Amino acid sequence: MGDYDRPVFFHLMEYAANADRDVVDMVSGNPDWEPPEALREGLAAYVSADVDTFQYPPSEGLAELRAEIAARRGVDRERVVVTNGAGEANYLAMAEALESQPGDEILLVDPVYPYYHKRTELLGGTPTFVAADADGRVDPAAVRAAASDETAAIVVNSPNNPTGAVYGRETKQELVDIAERHDALLVSDEVYDHFVYEPDAFESALAFDSANVAVTNAFSKSMAITGFRVGYGVYPERLVDDIRTRHMLVNVAGSRPAQHAVLHALRETPAEYYERNRSMLEERIDAFCAALDAAGAEYTRPQGAFYVMARFDGYPGTLAHTERLIDEAGVAGMPGDAFGESRAEWLRFAVVTPRAEEAAERLANYFG
Amino acid sequence: MGDYDRPVFFHLMEYAANADRDVVDMVSGNPDWEPPEALREGLAAYVSADVDTFQYPPSEGLAELRAEIAARRGVDRERVVVTNGAGEANYLAMAEALESQPGDEILLVDPVYPYYHKRTELLGGTPTFVAADADGRVDPAAVRAAASDETAAIVVNSPNNPTGAVYGRETKQELVDIAERHDALLVSDEVYDHFVYEPDAFESALAFDSANVAVTNAFSKSMAITGFRVGYGVYPERLVDDIRTRHMLVNVAGSRPAQHAVLHALRETPAEYYERNRSMLEERIDAFCAALDAAGAEYTRPQGAFYVMARFDGYPGTLAHTERLIDEAGVAGMPGDAFGESRAEWLRFAVVTPRAEEAAERLANYFG
Numbered sequence: 254m255g256d257y258d259r260p261v262f263f264h265l266m267e268y269a270a271n272a273d274r275d276v277v278d279m280v281s282g283n284p285d286w287e288p289p290e291a292l293r294e295g296l297a298a299y300v301s302a303d304v305d306t307f308q309y310p311p312s313e314g315l316a317e318l319r320a321e322i323a324a325r326r327g328v329d330r331e332r333v334v335v336t337n338g339a340g341e342a343n344y345l346a347m348a349e350a351l352e353s354q355p356g357d358e359i360l361l362v363d364p365v366y367p368y369y370h371k372r373t374e375l376l377g378g379t380p381t382f383v384a385a386d387a388d389g390r391v392d393p394a395a396v397r398a399a400a401s402d403e404t405a406a407i408v409v410n411s412p413n414n415p416t417g418a419v420y421g422r423e424t425k426q427e428l429v430d431i432a433e434r435h436d437a438l439l440v441s442d443e444v445y446d447h448f449v450y451e452p453d454a455f456e457s458a459l460a461f462d463s464a465n466v467a468v469t470n471a472f473s474k475s476m477a478i479t480g481f482r483v484g485y486g487v488y489p490e491r492l493v494d495d496i497r498t499r500h501m502l503v504n505v506a507g508s509r510p511a512q513h514a515v516l517h518a519l520r521e522t523p524a525e526y527y528e529r530n531r532s533m534l535e536e537r538i539d540a541f542c543a544a545l546d547a548a549g550a551e552y553t554r555p556q557g558a559f560y561v562m563a564r565f566d567g568y569p570g571t572l573a574h575t576e577r578l579i580d581e582a583g584v585a586g587m588p589g590d591a592f593g594e595s596r597a598e599w600l601r602f603a604v605v606t607p608r609a610e611e612a613a614e615r616l617a618n619y620f621g
Numbered sequence: 622m623g624d625y626d627r628p629v630f631f632h633l634m635e636y637a638a639n640a641d642r643d644v645v646d647m648v649s650g651n652p653d654w655e656p657p658e659a660l661r662e663g664l665a666a667y668v669s670a671d672v673d674t675f676q677y678p679p680s681e682g683l684a685e686l687r688a689e690i691a692a693r694r695g696v697d698r699e700r701v702v703v704t705n706g707a708g709e710a711n712y713l714a715m716a717e718a719l720e721s722q723p724g725d726e727i728l729l730v731d732p733v734y735p736y737y738h739k740r741t742e743l744l745g746g747t748p749t750f751v752a753a754d755a756d757g758r759v760d761p762a763a764v765r766a767a768a769s770d771e772t773a774a775i776v777v778n779s780p781n782n783p784t785g786a787v788y789g790r791e792t793k794q795e796l797v798d799i800a801e802r803h804d805a806l807l808v809s810d811e812v813y814d815h816f817v818y819e820p821d822a823f824e825s826a827l828a829f830d831s832a833n834v835a836v837t838n839a840f841s842k843s844m845a846i847t848g849f850r851v852g853y854g855v856y857p858e859r860l861v862d863d864i865r866t867r868h869m870l871v872n873v874a875g876s877r878p879a880q881h882a883v884l885h886a887l888r889e890t891p892a893e894y895y896e897r898n899r900s901m902l903e904e905r906i907d908a909f910c911a912a913l914d915a916a917g918a919e920y921t922r923p924q925g926a927f928y929v930m931a932r933f934d935g936y937p938g939t940l941a942h943t944e945r946l947i948d949e950a951g952v953a954g955m956p957g958d959a960f961g962e963s964r965a966e967w968l969r970f971a972v973v974t975p976r977a978e979e980a981a982e983r984l985a986n987y988f989g
Contacts, residue, residue: 260680260869263679281676281677283673283676283677284672284676285672285673286672287672288672288675293668293669296664296667296668296878297665297668299664300661300664300665300668301661304652304653304654304655304656304845305651305653306848307656307845307846307847307848307849308649308651308652308845308846308847308848309649309651309847309848310848311631312628337705337872337873337875337876338872338873338874340870340871340872340873341871341872341873344870344871344872368870368873371866371870372870375866375867375870375871477672477675477676478675478676479675479676479677480674480675480676480677480678480874480876480877480878481675481876481877481878482872482873482874482875482876482877483876498739498743499743501628502708502712502736502739502740502743503708503709503712503743503871504705504706504708504709504712504850504872505705505706505708505709505736505850506706506848506850507705507850507876508705508848508849508850508851508875508876508878508879509848509849509850509879510664510848510849510876510878510879510882511876511877511878511879514878
């Protein structure tokens with residue numbers, strides 16, 4: 254590790270905020286919609302709870318919260334560890350894979366969510382990248398060719414940030430097979446699973462009964478609470494004890510006010526809440542993509558998550574170009590090169606603003 | 622790591638709760654007193670905050686919270702990282718020490734807070750124990766004799782759990798000198814610094830201007846909120862960038878509701894709140910020790926923190942004996958052997974109950 258690696262998105266959000274003009278912020282993946290009503294209710298109830306309830310929760314998470322998660326995912330509660338967001342859930346899976354396997358290689362898909370790559374390096378692992386196709390989908394044959402007994406883990410994210418690709422049943426089955434063949438751990442980060450725009454496109458890795466699968470998730474996106482840091486991992490029985498120990502020795506336990514709020518929201522939030530947000534995002538994506546079409550831009554229409562990658566001729570996806578776009582077009586996105594070489598010509602736009610269509614029109618005017 | 626190491630105190634709390642008789646619970650270090658009023662106020666205000674405020678806080682903690690901490694500790698804000706409790710603050714310091722130093726040894730004091738020992742093993746370090754004296758104080762000469770260029774870190778806790786010892790200026794100065802001589806990191810865990818019963822006995826390691834000192838702390842005990850998980854580290858400038866990166870890659874960020882509540886409480890809580898709890902604990906300790914005197918027990922009167930270690934002839938500090946004490950005397954403590962060999966004949970009692978005096982009388986009757 255070297256200098257403190259301030260994430261590019263913090264820099265760009267600041268840059269956009271300090272710009273001399275109106276800027277549509279499409280940088281971060283921070284939801285701009287309301288959390289469930291029951292989330293605020295649950296937190297409000299906790300405010301006046303007994304002081305006992307302000308003390309350490311169980312290290313592995315509130316028992317009721319684990320039970321709710323286990324019931325929804327159809328797994329044994331003992332396999333569920335509540336974590337400090339999906340970030341810690343992924344960290345625990347990757348650290349355990351490297352410790353329990355002889356190999357030190359972690360297979361990642363390029364373009365990559367930058368945390369996976371940097372976390373691999375922090376843990377002393379060796380990242381190997383498998384290139385996705387133009388639409389962001391991973392070719393299982395390419396993963397199979399790259400995997401070996403040196404492979405400790407294969408980390409995938411579907412629906413995918415940044416490409417919006419969704420891996421279906423067949424791809425997931427092949428990834429599970431590859432993990433089993435090399436006794437690696439398939440870490441399936443499914444944090445965008447509430448945001449899928451093609452019916453039945455998505456399959457959770459939990460659909461496969463395998464001792465080589467860890468599924469990670471969080472309430473950060475589905476409940477619009479990225480700052481609460483409540484996530485979870487569903488880990489294989491053979492690894493979960495070690496993972497609980499690591500979680501305990503790193504964090505002792507998660508933060509209890511957030512866990513209580515999420516527990517109440519999980520129980521009380523109707524399906525319509527999630528459906529409404531999904532529909533709203535789909536409309537934003539439609540409008541944004543239509544304006545990109547009008548601008549003649551190349552882009553990938555996401556099957557899931559809430560990012561659109563677009564490419565403008567002669568305008569590579571670097572930090573400098575992203576800053577120029579803020580200054581000259583009034584639109585802030587993320588440089589594609591932050592996600593790896595394969596998207597160095599692209600820009601990523603998060604549709605976490607009601608002004609997505611306006612932003613696309615600005616892009617059309619600027620590049621048109 | 623082996624099987625999930627469920628902390629002994631969880632087991633004993635359950636055992637006590639399931640006992641067939643009334644039991645005074647002196648097992649955990651969970652405060653039983655009220656948090657500051659402003660803590661609940663701060664959390665209540667957050668409940669109705671804008672949705673922006675529900676998203677990722679800065680990875681290193683809310684800027685205002687870091688500023689408040691920095692001002693109180695008299696350090697540059699850039700050195701402060703807000704963590705998931707003192708647990709994570711210690712984890713980050715120990716991991717960084719092992720990574721940045723050639724040696725893999727971590728010096729610990731016996732009796733030891735078990736997390737330090739297990740965390741050292743998790744990180745692949747080699748723990749070396751320096752025995753404390755009968756009162757729980759560490760002899761700097763013994764630390765000097767044990768330290769070498771293999772020493773990556775020296776981890777101390779003052780006021781101390783479990784002994785109640787408080788290390789004064791002279792001891793701290795010597796520990797800083799030893800760390801500097803071997804370019805090791807002195808990790809000074811000061812989480813009980815609001816609970817010192819001898820005026821001027823305590824000195825923070827921040828009193829010494831050294832690039833080899835990390836001070837860790839939390840609001841868990843001082844605000845009676847062990848479940849909120851808000852702590853911090855003040856790290857040397859030369860290490861803080863790497864530590865921030867590690868924190869980000871493990872946890873992304875801390876939980877924001879808890880940080881907002883603590884920020885408000887830190888600003889608005891009068892000194893009387895802390896003084897009142899300190900006095901109350903001192904009275905409980907007085908009463909408990911007086912009853913132990915009456916029982917003819919050997920014990921260590923704590924200079925700080927809120928634990929009393931006691932020894933009863935022919936009654937070693939094992940888990941089995943602790944369970945027997947629950948069943949036969951109606952008092953639940955912690956076995957001394959959970960803290961290392963040197964206290965294998967002792968039991969630890971936490972005065973986190975208004976019934977401390979009653980418990981001591983039960984012990985007097987049982988052993989008398």
